[in-house]
Amino acid sequence: MNVRTLCLSILFEGEATGYEIRRKCVEGECAYFIEASFGSIYPALNKLEQEGLVTSRTQQQSGKPAKKVYSITDAGRAAFADELAAPLGEDVFRSPFLLFARYAHILPRELVETRAAEQLDKLVQDRKKLDNVAAEHGSKAGDTWVLNYGRAIMELAERHMRAHMHELITMARAEPNKDAAE
Protein backbone atom coordinates (compact mmCIF):
# COMPACT_ATOMS: atom_id res chain seq x y z
CA MET A 1 0.00 0.00 0.00
CA ASN A 2 2.01 2.95 -1.27
CA VAL A 3 1.61 6.70 -0.97
CA ARG A 4 0.13 6.75 -4.45
CA THR A 5 -2.82 4.63 -3.33
CA LEU A 6 -3.14 6.63 -0.14
CA CYS A 7 -3.53 9.83 -2.18
CA LEU A 8 -6.12 8.22 -4.43
CA SER A 9 -8.05 6.97 -1.40
CA ILE A 10 -8.27 10.44 0.13
CA LEU A 11 -9.11 12.12 -3.17
CA PHE A 12 -11.77 9.47 -3.68
CA GLU A 13 -13.58 11.05 -0.73
CA GLY A 14 -13.25 14.58 -2.13
CA GLU A 15 -10.87 17.32 -3.26
CA ALA A 16 -7.73 17.99 -1.26
CA THR A 17 -4.31 19.63 -1.40
CA GLY A 18 -1.05 17.85 -0.64
CA TYR A 19 -0.93 19.62 2.68
CA GLU A 20 -4.42 18.45 3.59
CA ILE A 21 -3.62 14.87 2.63
CA ARG A 22 -0.70 14.99 4.98
CA ARG A 23 -2.92 16.33 7.77
CA LYS A 24 -5.47 13.58 7.30
CA CYS A 25 -2.66 11.06 7.75
CA VAL A 26 -1.34 12.68 10.88
CA GLU A 27 -4.52 13.74 12.66
CA GLY A 28 -7.46 12.58 10.58
CA GLU A 29 -9.33 9.37 9.97
CA CYS A 30 -6.22 7.52 8.81
CA ALA A 31 -3.99 8.68 11.65
CA TYR A 32 -3.93 5.28 13.27
CA PHE A 33 -2.72 3.10 10.43
CA ILE A 34 -1.02 5.25 7.81
CA GLU A 35 1.85 7.69 7.65
CA ALA A 36 3.25 9.64 4.76
CA SER A 37 5.60 12.60 4.55
CA PHE A 38 5.56 15.59 2.20
CA GLY A 39 8.60 14.12 0.53
CA SER A 40 6.47 11.28 -0.81
CA ILE A 41 3.05 12.96 -1.14
CA TYR A 42 4.02 15.82 -3.45
CA PRO A 43 5.95 13.67 -5.95
CA ALA A 44 3.11 11.11 -5.86
CA LEU A 45 0.52 13.79 -6.71
CA ASN A 46 2.67 15.10 -9.56
CA LYS A 47 2.99 11.64 -11.00
CA LEU A 48 -0.73 10.92 -10.61
CA GLU A 49 -1.50 14.14 -12.49
CA GLN A 50 0.89 13.21 -15.30
CA GLU A 51 -0.88 9.89 -15.60
CA GLY A 52 -4.30 11.58 -15.72
CA LEU A 53 -5.59 9.92 -12.54
CA VAL A 54 -6.04 13.30 -10.84
CA THR A 55 -6.42 16.92 -12.00
CA SER A 56 -5.42 20.09 -10.17
CA ARG A 57 -6.37 23.76 -10.03
CA THR A 58 -4.49 26.51 -8.22
CA GLN A 59 -6.59 28.44 -5.76
CA GLN A 60 -5.55 31.85 -4.43
CA GLN A 61 -6.28 32.57 -0.79
CA SER A 62 -6.26 35.83 1.14
CA GLY A 63 -3.86 35.70 4.04
CA LYS A 64 -2.50 32.29 3.10
CA PRO A 65 -0.27 30.94 0.34
CA ALA A 66 -1.95 29.81 -2.87
CA LYS A 67 -2.85 26.13 -2.82
CA LYS A 68 -3.09 23.42 -5.43
CA VAL A 69 -6.36 21.54 -5.07
CA TYR A 70 -6.41 18.04 -6.52
CA SER A 71 -9.48 16.12 -7.73
CA ILE A 72 -9.70 12.49 -8.73
CA THR A 73 -10.73 11.58 -12.30
CA ASP A 74 -12.75 8.62 -13.52
CA ALA A 75 -9.48 6.94 -14.51
CA GLY A 76 -8.26 7.61 -10.96
CA ARG A 77 -11.36 6.04 -9.45
CA ALA A 78 -10.86 2.98 -11.65
CA ALA A 79 -7.18 2.73 -10.67
CA PHE A 80 -8.14 2.97 -7.00
CA ALA A 81 -10.74 0.22 -7.40
CA ASP A 82 -8.05 -1.96 -9.01
CA GLU A 83 -5.71 -1.31 -6.09
CA LEU A 84 -8.39 -2.33 -3.60
CA ALA A 85 -9.01 -5.54 -5.52
CA ALA A 86 -5.27 -6.43 -5.55
CA PRO A 87 -3.74 -8.59 -2.80
CA LEU A 88 -3.03 -6.54 0.33
CA GLY A 89 0.46 -5.93 1.69
CA GLU A 90 1.47 -7.03 5.16
CA ASP A 91 0.65 -4.99 8.25
CA VAL A 92 3.77 -3.48 9.77
CA PHE A 93 4.51 -2.76 13.40
CA ARG A 94 7.87 -1.34 14.46
CA SER A 95 8.67 -0.31 17.96
CA PRO A 96 11.95 1.29 19.02
CA PHE A 97 10.56 1.21 22.55
CA LEU A 98 10.26 -2.59 22.55
CA LEU A 99 13.83 -2.92 21.28
CA PHE A 100 14.87 -0.64 24.14
CA ALA A 101 12.78 -2.67 26.62
CA ARG A 102 14.65 -5.89 25.79
CA TYR A 103 17.75 -4.32 27.30
CA ALA A 104 16.19 -2.84 30.42
CA HIS A 105 18.44 -5.07 32.54
CA ILE A 106 21.63 -3.33 31.42
CA LEU A 107 20.24 0.20 31.56
CA PRO A 108 20.17 2.78 34.35
CA ARG A 109 16.95 2.66 36.32
CA GLU A 110 16.26 6.34 35.75
CA LEU A 111 16.47 6.01 31.98
CA VAL A 112 14.08 3.05 31.89
CA GLU A 113 11.68 4.95 34.10
CA THR A 114 11.77 7.99 31.82
CA ARG A 115 11.31 6.02 28.59
CA ALA A 116 8.49 3.93 30.03
CA ALA A 117 6.68 7.07 31.19
CA GLU A 118 7.20 8.67 27.76
CA GLN A 119 5.85 5.56 26.06
CA LEU A 120 2.76 5.47 28.27
CA ASP A 121 2.22 9.15 27.53
CA LYS A 122 2.41 8.50 23.79
CA LEU A 123 -0.13 5.70 24.09
CA VAL A 124 -2.49 7.94 26.06
CA GLN A 125 -2.12 10.79 23.55
CA ASP A 126 -2.69 8.48 20.60
CA ARG A 127 -5.78 6.98 22.17
CA LYS A 128 -7.16 10.42 22.92
CA LYS A 129 -6.50 11.44 19.34
CA LEU A 130 -8.53 8.47 18.09
CA ASP A 131 -11.34 9.31 20.53
CA ASN A 132 -11.40 12.88 19.20
CA VAL A 133 -11.48 11.74 15.59
CA ALA A 134 -14.36 9.39 16.45
CA ALA A 135 -16.25 12.19 18.23
CA GLU A 136 -15.67 14.95 15.65
CA HIS A 137 -16.10 13.24 12.33
CA GLY A 138 -19.58 11.99 11.61
CA SER A 139 -17.71 9.31 9.74
CA LYS A 140 -19.14 6.62 7.52
CA ALA A 141 -19.48 3.02 8.64
CA GLY A 142 -16.09 1.83 7.35
CA ASP A 143 -14.29 4.65 9.14
CA THR A 144 -16.09 3.89 12.36
CA TRP A 145 -15.14 0.24 12.12
CA VAL A 146 -11.46 1.08 11.59
CA LEU A 147 -11.52 3.66 14.35
CA ASN A 148 -13.07 1.20 16.81
CA TYR A 149 -10.45 -1.38 15.92
CA GLY A 150 -7.73 1.17 16.62
CA ARG A 151 -9.32 2.35 19.84
CA ALA A 152 -9.71 -1.19 21.17
CA ILE A 153 -6.03 -1.89 20.61
CA MET A 154 -4.80 1.45 21.93
CA GLU A 155 -6.89 0.99 25.05
CA LEU A 156 -5.38 -2.42 25.71
CA ALA A 157 -1.85 -1.21 24.98
CA GLU A 158 -2.33 1.61 27.46
CA ARG A 159 -3.82 -0.69 30.11
CA HIS A 160 -1.10 -3.31 29.65
CA MET A 161 1.64 -0.70 29.81
CA ARG A 162 0.20 0.85 32.94
CA ALA A 163 -0.09 -2.57 34.60
CA HIS A 164 3.36 -3.88 33.65
CA MET A 165 5.77 -0.98 33.23
CA HIS A 166 6.90 -1.28 36.83
CA GLU A 167 8.26 -4.75 36.01
CA LEU A 168 10.58 -3.22 33.41
CA ILE A 169 11.75 -0.62 35.90
CA THR A 170 12.39 -3.34 38.46
CA MET A 171 14.59 -5.19 35.97
CA ALA A 172 16.77 -2.13 35.62
CA ARG A 173 16.96 -1.75 39.36
CA ALA A 174 17.64 -5.43 40.03
CA GLU A 175 21.15 -5.57 38.57
CA PRO A 176 23.52 -2.68 39.11
CA ASN A 177 24.52 -1.42 35.66
CA LYS A 178 27.34 0.09 33.66
CA ASP A 179 26.16 3.55 34.64
CA ALA A 180 28.30 3.31 37.75
CA ALA A 181 31.44 3.08 35.59
CA GLU A 182 30.71 6.27 33.69
Place this chain on the structure above:
Amino acid sequence: MNVRTLCLSILFEGEATGYEIRRKCVEGECAYFIEASFGSIYPALNKLEQEGLVTSRTQQQSGKPAKKVYSITDAGRAAFADELAAPLGEDVFRSPFLLFARYAHILPRELVETRAAEQLDKLVQDRKKLDNVAAEHGSKAGDTWVLNYGRAIMELAERHMRAHMHELITMARAEPNKDAAE
Protein backbone atom coordinates in the same frame (compact mmCIF):
# COMPACT_ATOMS: atom_id res chain seq x y z
CA MET B 1 15.90 2.77 15.36
CA ASN B 2 17.79 1.77 12.24
CA VAL B 3 19.09 -1.54 10.93
CA ARG B 4 22.53 -0.63 12.20
CA THR B 5 21.29 -0.57 15.79
CA LEU B 6 19.28 -3.72 15.22
CA CYS B 7 22.44 -5.55 14.13
CA LEU B 8 24.36 -4.28 17.14
CA SER B 9 21.54 -5.38 19.45
CA ILE B 10 21.57 -8.92 18.13
CA LEU B 11 25.36 -9.17 18.11
CA PHE B 12 25.33 -7.83 21.67
CA GLU B 13 23.66 -11.14 22.61
CA GLY B 14 26.23 -13.22 20.75
CA GLU B 15 27.84 -14.00 17.39
CA ALA B 16 25.66 -14.20 14.29
CA THR B 17 25.73 -14.11 10.51
CA GLY B 18 23.69 -11.72 8.39
CA TYR B 19 21.38 -14.56 7.51
CA GLU B 20 20.81 -15.39 11.19
CA ILE B 21 20.11 -11.76 12.05
CA ARG B 22 17.46 -11.74 9.37
CA ARG B 23 15.93 -14.93 10.80
CA LYS B 24 15.78 -13.50 14.30
CA CYS B 25 13.83 -10.56 12.90
CA VAL B 26 11.39 -12.76 11.03
CA GLU B 27 10.87 -15.65 13.41
CA GLY B 28 12.87 -14.95 16.54
CA GLU B 29 12.53 -12.81 19.65
CA CYS B 30 12.21 -9.60 17.65
CA ALA B 31 9.67 -10.90 15.18
CA TYR B 32 6.87 -8.86 16.64
CA PHE B 33 8.31 -5.35 16.49
CA ILE B 34 11.18 -5.26 14.01
CA GLU B 35 11.68 -6.04 10.35
CA ALA B 36 14.77 -5.78 8.20
CA SER B 37 15.63 -7.13 4.78
CA PHE B 38 18.93 -8.52 3.46
CA GLY B 39 19.21 -5.41 1.37
CA SER B 40 19.76 -3.37 4.51
CA ILE B 41 21.38 -5.92 6.84
CA TYR B 42 24.38 -6.84 4.70
CA PRO B 43 25.39 -3.24 3.89
CA ALA B 44 24.89 -2.32 7.56
CA LEU B 45 27.22 -5.13 8.69
CA ASN B 46 29.87 -4.09 6.16
CA LYS B 47 29.74 -0.54 7.39
CA LEU B 48 29.86 -1.60 11.03
CA GLU B 49 32.96 -3.66 10.29
CA GLN B 50 34.65 -0.73 8.53
CA GLU B 51 33.98 1.37 11.61
CA GLY B 52 35.43 -1.29 13.90
CA LEU B 53 32.19 -1.87 15.82
CA VAL B 54 32.08 -5.52 14.74
CA THR B 55 34.60 -8.06 13.46
CA SER B 56 33.99 -11.05 11.20
CA ARG B 57 35.50 -14.43 10.43
CA THR B 58 34.59 -16.71 7.55
CA GLN B 59 33.57 -20.19 8.62
CA GLN B 60 33.50 -23.11 6.19
CA GLN B 61 30.67 -25.59 6.56
CA SER B 62 30.18 -29.05 5.14
CA GLY B 63 27.02 -29.28 3.10
CA LYS B 64 26.28 -25.55 3.35
CA PRO B 65 27.79 -22.40 1.91
CA ALA B 66 30.56 -20.71 3.89
CA LYS B 67 29.27 -18.13 6.31
CA LYS B 68 30.60 -14.90 7.71
CA VAL B 69 30.20 -14.82 11.46
CA TYR B 70 30.13 -11.38 13.04
CA SER B 71 31.09 -10.51 16.61
CA ILE B 72 30.62 -7.23 18.41
CA THR B 73 33.68 -5.33 19.69
CA ASP B 74 34.02 -3.19 22.81
CA ALA B 75 33.57 -0.12 20.61
CA GLY B 76 30.40 -1.74 19.27
CA ARG B 77 29.06 -2.36 22.73
CA ALA B 78 29.72 1.26 23.65
CA ALA B 79 28.01 2.48 20.46
CA PHE B 80 25.00 0.30 21.25
CA ALA B 81 24.82 1.67 24.79
CA ASP B 82 24.87 5.19 23.34
CA GLU B 83 22.02 4.31 20.99
CA LEU B 84 19.93 2.97 23.86
CA ALA B 85 20.51 6.16 25.82
CA ALA B 86 19.44 8.36 22.87
CA PRO B 87 15.81 9.48 22.50
CA LEU B 88 13.65 6.74 20.97
CA GLY B 89 11.96 7.02 17.59
CA GLU B 90 8.21 6.76 17.22
CA ASP B 91 6.41 3.44 17.06
CA VAL B 92 5.00 2.78 13.61
CA PHE B 93 1.88 0.88 12.65
CA ARG B 94 0.82 0.59 9.02
CA SER B 95 -2.09 -1.48 7.88
CA PRO B 96 -3.06 -1.96 4.25
CA PHE B 97 -5.98 -4.00 5.56
CA LEU B 98 -7.42 -1.06 7.52
CA LEU B 99 -7.14 1.16 4.44
CA PHE B 100 -9.02 -1.53 2.54
CA ALA B 101 -11.61 -1.82 5.32
CA ARG B 102 -12.53 1.87 5.05
CA TYR B 103 -13.89 1.15 1.59
CA ALA B 104 -15.78 -2.04 2.40
CA HIS B 105 -19.03 -0.30 1.39
CA ILE B 106 -17.99 0.04 -2.27
CA LEU B 107 -16.44 -3.40 -2.58
CA PRO B 108 -17.90 -6.74 -3.64
CA ARG B 109 -19.06 -8.80 -0.68
CA GLU B 110 -16.94 -11.77 -1.69
CA LEU B 111 -13.73 -9.74 -1.77
CA VAL B 112 -14.35 -8.26 1.68
CA GLU B 113 -15.11 -11.72 3.02
CA THR B 114 -11.87 -13.11 1.56
CA ARG B 115 -9.66 -10.29 2.82
CA ALA B 116 -11.21 -10.34 6.29
CA ALA B 117 -10.63 -14.09 6.52
CA GLU B 118 -7.03 -13.65 5.32
CA GLN B 119 -6.46 -10.93 7.90
CA LEU B 120 -7.85 -13.06 10.71
CA ASP B 121 -5.63 -15.90 9.58
CA LYS B 122 -2.56 -13.64 9.64
CA LEU B 123 -3.41 -12.51 13.17
CA VAL B 124 -3.82 -16.12 14.30
CA GLN B 125 -0.53 -17.15 12.69
CA ASP B 126 1.32 -14.21 14.21
CA ARG B 127 -0.05 -14.91 17.66
CA LYS B 128 0.92 -18.57 17.37
CA LYS B 129 4.40 -17.53 16.30
CA LEU B 130 4.76 -15.39 19.41
CA ASP B 131 3.48 -18.25 21.57
CA ASN B 132 6.08 -20.56 20.04
CA VAL B 133 8.90 -18.09 20.60
CA ALA B 134 7.77 -17.70 24.21
CA ALA B 135 7.67 -21.49 24.68
CA GLU B 136 10.94 -22.35 22.93
CA HIS B 137 13.33 -19.66 24.04
CA GLY B 138 14.18 -19.71 27.71
CA SER B 139 14.44 -15.99 27.21
CA LYS B 140 15.68 -13.40 29.64
CA ALA B 141 13.33 -11.13 31.56
CA GLY B 142 13.32 -8.26 29.02
CA ASP B 143 12.47 -10.62 26.18
CA THR B 144 9.64 -12.15 28.17
CA TRP B 145 8.22 -8.72 28.92
CA VAL B 146 8.29 -7.72 25.25
CA LEU B 147 6.83 -11.05 24.20
CA ASN B 148 3.98 -10.76 26.69
CA TYR B 149 3.21 -7.25 25.49
CA GLY B 150 3.05 -8.53 21.93
CA ARG B 151 0.94 -11.55 22.85
CA ALA B 152 -1.57 -9.45 24.79
CA ILE B 153 -2.08 -7.18 21.79
CA MET B 154 -2.20 -9.96 19.22
CA GLU B 155 -4.75 -11.80 21.31
CA LEU B 156 -7.00 -8.76 21.49
CA ALA B 157 -6.59 -8.01 17.78
CA GLU B 158 -7.61 -11.58 16.99
CA ARG B 159 -10.58 -11.49 19.35
CA HIS B 160 -11.75 -8.11 18.08
CA MET B 161 -11.42 -9.20 14.48
CA ARG B 162 -13.33 -12.41 15.12
CA ALA B 163 -16.11 -10.51 16.88
CA HIS B 164 -16.48 -7.67 14.38
CA MET B 165 -15.45 -8.86 10.92
CA HIS B 166 -19.02 -9.78 10.10
CA GLU B 167 -19.93 -6.08 10.39
CA LEU B 168 -17.46 -5.27 7.61
CA ILE B 169 -18.91 -8.01 5.44
CA THR B 170 -22.40 -6.70 6.10
CA MET B 171 -21.35 -3.24 4.91
CA ALA B 172 -20.26 -4.70 1.60
CA ARG B 173 -23.48 -6.61 1.31
CA ALA B 174 -25.70 -3.68 2.31
CA GLU B 175 -25.18 -1.60 -0.84
CA PRO B 176 -25.01 -3.32 -4.18
CA ASN B 177 -21.66 -2.44 -5.72
CA LYS B 178 -19.82 -1.81 -8.96
CA ASP B 179 -19.15 -5.52 -9.28
CA ALA B 180 -22.48 -5.87 -11.07
CA ALA B 181 -21.18 -3.65 -13.90
CA GLU B 182 -18.14 -5.81 -14.60
Place this chain on the structure above:
DNA sequence: ACCAGCATATATCGAACTGATATAGGCTCG
Protein backbone atom coordinates in the same frame (compact mmCIF):
# COMPACT_ATOMS: atom_id res chain seq x y z
C1' DA C 1 16.73 -42.27 -10.76
C1' DC C 2 16.05 -37.63 -11.45
C1' DC C 3 14.55 -33.16 -11.05
C1' DA C 4 11.82 -29.51 -8.86
C1' DG C 5 11.75 -26.97 -5.09
C1' DC C 6 13.38 -25.51 -0.75
C1' DA C 7 16.89 -24.09 2.82
C1' DT C 8 21.31 -21.98 3.56
C1' DA C 9 24.20 -18.08 2.52
C1' DT C 10 25.94 -13.56 0.59
C1' DA C 11 25.37 -9.69 -2.28
C1' DT C 12 23.59 -5.84 -5.24
C1' DC C 13 20.33 -2.58 -7.38
C1' DG C 14 16.36 0.25 -8.50
C1' DA C 15 12.38 2.17 -6.48
C1' DA C 16 10.14 4.03 -2.52
C1' DC C 17 10.01 6.56 1.52
C1' DT C 18 11.54 9.44 5.51
C1' DG C 19 13.30 13.41 7.69
C1' DA C 20 15.53 17.53 7.11
C1' DT C 21 15.80 21.61 4.86
C1' DA C 22 14.49 25.69 1.82
C1' DT C 23 11.26 29.21 0.64
C1' DA C 24 7.65 32.42 1.57
C1' DG C 25 3.67 35.06 3.42
C1' DG C 26 0.77 36.06 7.32
C1' DC C 27 -0.79 35.54 12.06
C1' DT C 28 -0.36 35.54 17.27
C1' DC C 29 1.42 36.42 21.67
C1' DG C 30 4.44 38.11 25.04
Place this chain on the structure above:
DNA sequence: CGAGCCTATATCAGTTCGATATATGCTGGT
Protein backbone atom coordinates in the same frame (compact mmCIF):
# COMPACT_ATOMS: atom_id res chain seq x y z
C1' DC D 1 8.24 44.24 17.27
C1' DG D 2 10.28 40.19 16.72
C1' DA D 3 10.24 35.03 17.70
C1' DG D 4 7.89 31.38 16.63
C1' DC D 5 4.12 29.06 14.51
C1' DC D 6 0.68 27.87 10.73
C1' DT D 7 -0.22 27.39 5.92
C1' DA D 8 1.69 25.78 1.63
C1' DT D 9 4.83 23.68 -1.90
C1' DA D 10 9.06 21.57 -3.09
C1' DT D 11 13.57 19.09 -3.18
C1' DC D 12 17.38 16.17 -1.63
C1' DA D 13 20.35 12.96 0.78
C1' DG D 14 20.22 8.98 3.15
C1' DT D 15 17.76 4.70 4.53
C1' DT D 16 15.22 0.81 3.60
C1' DC D 17 12.52 -2.55 0.90
C1' DG D 18 11.68 -6.00 -2.49
C1' DA D 19 13.34 -8.31 -6.22
C1' DT D 20 16.90 -10.55 -8.25
C1' DA D 21 21.45 -13.09 -8.91
C1' DT D 22 24.54 -16.72 -7.57
C1' DA D 23 26.01 -21.03 -5.52
C1' DT D 24 25.39 -25.48 -3.02
C1' DG D 25 23.12 -29.32 -0.89
C1' DC D 26 19.18 -31.69 0.85
C1' DT D 27 14.47 -33.67 0.40
C1' DG D 28 10.33 -35.40 -1.56
C1' DG D 29 7.55 -36.74 -5.40
C1' DT D 30 6.95 -39.34 -9.70
